[in-house]
Amino acid sequence: MTQLAELFKCALDMCLPDSVVVLGVAGGNGLEHMDYxxxxxxxxxxxxxxxxxxxxxxxxxxxxxxxxCHDLAESPLRLAPAPLVHAALVL
Ligand SMILES: C[S@@+](CC[C@H](N)C(=O)[O-])C[C@H]1O[C@@H](n2cnc3c(N)ncnc32)[C@H](O)[C@@H]1O
Structure with a gap:
């Protein structure tokens, strides 16, 4: 498991969010650890x-x-709120 995926898993385990936003999701690193x-x-x-x-x-x-598909530097993205926002190496 990569370190970023491990950190994401820790955050998921701590927060147990019903929804999550992943900014700079790339290829989906860490999504395999999600409890759907x-x-x-x-x-x-x-x-x-x-x-x-x-x-x-x-x-x-x-x-x-x-x-x-959105450029976060260009304009804000309107989304329904989520209790966890994961932004690893994107900001
Ligand atoms: C280093 S990767 C993120 C790694 C990933 N979060 C992980 O946990 O492995 C950075 C990602 O941010 C995306 N990105 C860079 N600038 C962006 C922008 N202005 N808006 C949206 N995504 C952006 C890139 O396309 C890339 O997928």
């Missing part, structure tokens, strides 16, 4: 559509996955 019975809404945001396609390929069958 606990976290039923997963929002991934990235500027790179190819990364989002990878996430879709890997995790698209899970219910509750929302992917947004």
């Amino acid at each position: 019975l606990v976290t039923t809404r997963i929002v991934g945001v990235d500027i790179n559509v190819r990364y989002l396609e990878k996430v879709e390929q890997r995790f698209g069958k899970r219910v509750g996955l929302e992917l947004h």
Whole structure:
């Protein structure tokens, strides 16, 4: 497990969020550790559509996955609130 995925898992285990936003989701590092019975809404945001396609390929069958191709430096993204926002190496 990569260190970032490990940190993400720690945050998930501590917060047990019903929804989570992952800024700079890249290829979905750490999403494999999600308990999909606990976290039923997963929002991934990235500027790179190819990364989002990878996430879709890997995790698209899970219910509750929302992917947004968006430049966070350009404009804010309006999303329903989530108790956990994970932003590893993106800000
Ligand atoms: C170092 S990677 C993130 C690693 C990932 N969070 C992890 O845990 O492995 C940075 C990601 O942020 C995305 N990114 C960079 N600038 C961005 C921006 N302005 N808006 C949205 N995503 C951005 C990149 O495309 C890349 O997928």
